[in-house]
Amino acid sequence: MEDLSGKQLGIYRIVAPLGEGGMAAVYKAYQPGMDRYVALKILPRHFASDPQFVARFKQEAQVLAKLQHPHILPVFDFGEAEGYTYIVMPFIESGTLIDLLKGQPLPLQKIRRIVSQLGDALDYAHSRGLVHRDVKPSNVLLDERGNCLLTDFGLAKIVEGSMNLTTSGAVLGTPAYMSPEQGLGQTPDGRSDIYSLGVILYEMATGRAPFKAETPMAVVIKHIHDPLPMPSTINPKLPDSIERVILKAMSKESADRYATAVEMVKAIQAAIPEGMEEATLSGDAVTAVAASTQTTASPSRSMRSILWRSSLGWSIAIVIGLIFAGANQVLGGIVLGALGGVTVGMVWRWIDPTLSRKRRFLLIGFWALAGLITSAGGWGILIGPGVGGFLTSQLLCRAERAMTRWQMLWITLGWVLSWFVTALLIAGGVAAGQFVGGVMVLCALPLGGGLGSWIMFHQYFSARVIKEKA
């Protein structure tokens, strides 16, 4: 857009440009009646020539003008003049959140304050049925005391429907902060804003945005499909409690995120208690890790805890399965498999909270099928776990994409092998009878599932490390 400095728009005299975004330019302007500077957000000319747009713009601006919250930048006025449509807001000189994000993690208390203020502002708007749709650092102005003022509320929606915009090919919003559902063109709800706030939190905690790519479209696709690079691999000093908030807020499926922004605020406040020591997150350690391109991307969960969690889950599954098998062998097999699937899903989700609900249901289905096959006895005892392991590795492969055919084979064989050992122990136990047999059966129960899961997740981590190296 041409430089409008010096022009008079209605009662406002334009002083100087402040910046330009994807769909508008922002100017500093003077309002003589009030003797004050204001910020004018001026939309490109072609918008004003579309009467439908102007009507919708007015309607929405009136809704926005009613938002009253200490962390939402108020709308003073809006109007049309000289063929331009504009919004008038307070002029905030001190900058935006972009100025704070300089490739280094922020101090914890600052993170706590920013997420709390933005979350509170979002919750207020969401409870009134308004979705921001473009939460990102350039839309967070900071006053001179460092308080946040969220701006451009709902503007993306106002502009979205304009035919002119689509034909002019302008990009709406910034892909770097866009939720998967927004990227897919679905109508976003409040949880989409929560995702974007999660991305901001990710950036504040690690010093960099989660997904980078050559083109904006490629970034959108990464948000939709790629597993989130673990924040702790970029910033090893990041407390687990904060990482968990990021992972939940940035779940691919909106149903897995915080249901409300206030919940996210509560979670971050619990993760960073007031007065918690300013852990020095910034500094050489982070740079060093970032520089080494994360070849050290070690599993964020230890293999030992994966083993015992899996063993415990599978033991419960097998005990309950055996009880059902007493009534009906097939039913017992299905129950055992399904509960095993629940276990695998829980452990996987514990490792990677972004695991979608759909995948977890698929896991239960796969293993129920495996259980059904196992219940047939004979070769079924080996084929069943093989099928479960193979299908699970397919799922892992899709989630990680870096998994090789060999790793998939390994996982399948791992399950077959561990189950074979289990079956032998149980058979031996039953034959040995009484005490020794009882002990053997009890030992066998956690072994199969634990071992199988262990082999599987070990391969999963190797795939991740290889991928991150690449």
Ligand SMILES: Nc1ncnc2c1ncn2[C@@H]1O[C@H](COP(=O)(O)OP(=O)(O)OP(=O)(O)O)[C@@H](O)[C@H]1O
């Ligand atoms: N009220 C304001 N006071 C002072 N400066 C502002 C104000 N609002 C916006 N700015 C500045 O103007 C710049 C451009 O804002 P604008 O909203 O047009 O673009 P953006 O937020 O970067 O992208 P998008 O168009 O996607 O929202 C901002 O980055 C900010 O620096």
Ligand SMILES: [Mg+2]
């Ligand atoms: Mg903006």
